[in-house]
Amino acid sequence: MKITDAEAYLCHFPLSAPFYPSWIPGVPQMNNSCLIVRLVTDEGIDGYTASVGFLNEMKGVPELLKLFLIGRDPFKVEDFIKVFRSGKAVGIRAWFMDVALWDIIGKATGQPIYRLLGGYRKRVKAYASTGEIREAGRRVEDVLALKEMGFGAVKLRIRSESIREDMEVVEAVRDAVGDSMEIMVDANQAWPVHGFSEYPTWDLKRAIETARRCEELEILWLEEPLGMYDYEGLSILTASTSILIAGGEMNSDIYDFRELINRRCYDIVQPDVTLSCGITNGKKIAGMAEAAGLTLNPHTWTNGIGFAANLHLMGAIPNCTYCEYPIEPPGWTPEARDIMLSSPIRVDSEGFVNVPSSPGLGIEVDMEKVRAHGEKIL
Ligand SMILES: [Mg+2]
Structure with a gap:
């Protein structure tokens, strides 16, 4: 199996009321902001993941990561760990991408990740x-x-x-x-x-x-x-x-x-x-x-x-x-x-x-909502 493509959306889902997190005092949160990434494989199985974002600071991340991901076998997670670790050297947080690999592995094997x-x-x-x-x-x-x-x-x-x-x-x-x-x-x-x-x-x-x-x-x-x-x-x-x-x-x-x-x-x-x-x-x-x-x-x-x-x-x-x-x-x-x-x-x-019991992450990402509130950046 090989990763053939990646798609990414920078989303700002509006909250119905402002949220005042204790960990960032003085900055009310008006949105649930995140970067949602979908990896596509040559076997028709795709894997999802998401990272939090404050504003748009994650914007360049998917394009950079794509360079390292395309053509690789998603089952070789230990190879990817080295790639994600090197994200720190270029100033990005990349650990969230490991989740998309496990989503693919779970779906390919018909098992939820926890099993x-x-x-x-x-x-x-x-x-x-x-x-x-x-x-x-x-x-x-x-x-x-x-x-x-x-x-x-x-x-x-x-x-x-x-x-x-x-x-x-x-x-x-x-x-x-x-x-x-x-x-x-x-x-x-x-x-x-x-x-x-x-x-x-x-x-x-x-x-x-x-x-x-x-x-x-x-x-x-x-x-x-x-x-x-x-x-x-x-x-x-x-x-x-x-x-x-x-x-x-x-x-x-x-x-x-x-x-x-x-x-x-x-x-x-x-x-x-x-x-x-x-x-x-x-x-x-x-x-x-x-x-x-x-x-x-x-x-x-x-x-x-x-x-x-x-x-x-x-x-x-x-x-x-x-x-x-x-x-x-x-x-x-x-x-x-x-x-x-x-x-x-x-x-x-x-x-x-x-714990979700369907294969992979066991969740269904609502791409309609993602497209409605997200900017496609990859
Ligand atoms: Mg805590």
Whole structure:
């Protein structure tokens, strides 16, 4: 089999309400923006993938990648890994392309990706991953609505100026749900996007104090409490607290994760197969984490195609405990997140998400919507 062509669309699917991500304070998101790529093979099987974009910075990427892809056998994924890794040298993020190869391999073999890579589970317990900093009263209402939908766990964002403001929200939610829900908190300190609104940069002492307060409230994990390369601070923090410390969505490749795992920076590593490493390396990182007795719960906050890709890694491996389910109405709903799919990925009444069971990614990309909201750039 050979890759014969590639097609790419730069899409800006409008949201029905603005979304204010805690990780880029001061920049409301008006669109679900992404680059959607379709690889075509000589056997009539095509593979899809998507990368997030802010504006149009991914515009030249498909043309450059096409140079490396055409004529190659999509089954030779390890050859491609070297190609994607070299993307860093020319200033592009290319890991998301690994997903399209696995989509092709799955369709060619008639198997969903997760079954080709380990086939560990058909469904994953989900947590509702919120995305905005909101005041306590409103957040309690949100969480009660999520509980009503079937979620047994929720992740809150904490990125206010003071620990007092951060913990006010967490305490209010714990008070409201009691022990009927697991609660995680995410400080997004490894997202160093400066230049818009101010936000606090945590040091080790603030992280340790926040972890201590989280212990009192029986929080399941504290996510991204320090910078992405603060290996030493992270390992001191993780050793100092009884709650779990999670992170890694902004790190990349097997080498960053080797450091994070060997230095025991995190109890839970969170690579994203479209941002950090590809599915191929995601499986390798899961093996390194498993050997160290650690959990791998992928980051998923990109779009429906990226979410599906990460679900296959969750389904493949034994050491995944939770599926991140991005949801923050009214801006970021399952419908808006997965608008490029024929139907959104849902959580069931027991709070689980099924791993797609059809061959490849097991999703149907709605090309009509992609063409309606996308500029064809390749
Ligand atoms: Mg996160």
